[in-house]
Amino acid sequence: MNKIYFFAQIRELLGIESLELMVEQMSIAQLLEQLSLRGDKWAFALKEKTVLCAVNHALVDYHHIIQHGDEIAFFPPVTGG
């Protein structure tokens, strides 16, 4: 299983903080595509090209292949400091 977290605007638009799915061996791009099929709000929240992805707490690009047990997170560009 893989735990998937959402933060900031994306979390608010989806109305959930996290979910668990079996998505190993999928690329991040494929996962985004699959999540977007869950409905309009999913497609809307994840449509931006600026959506960032972290796997196991490190930023990755959309070609990254998900492994068993990886923790995945989607979030908008960061605005701390």
Place this chain on the structure above:
Amino acid sequence: MNIIEVNQSYIDINSLITWLYELPQDGAVVTFIGKVRSLENQVISLTLEHYPQMTEKVLRNIIHQARDRWSINRVALVHRVGKINVNESIVFVGVSSAHRSDAFAATEFIMDVLKNEAPFWKKEQTGNGENWVEAKQSDVNALKKWY
């Protein structure tokens, strides 16, 4: 030595500066404080969200990169999360070193990378409701001078 903290309480700036000041071999302490600003009283407060499992790892890595580039001794990096009112501190960066040029450069580097890579998100509360703060191109540009 590093102090890295992410928490909801006020940043105790005086005790951080006291700690940065302690080493006799250091001739320089440089600090940066980022605070909540409000133009024409529009912003009342900010709420800072973060990705706890990732944040400390990223902050630790930023300091590690700074130590690879410059000869620096003590580094303090403290970031608040949760609700922060206008004119309160959001972030504190302090660096001590033998000479000022290393401490100045490392402090600026740490802030520039933090602004682009540390997983924090700001939401503004204003008189007309609340909105998420957009990332700025100027922060992306600031990072380019280091790589």
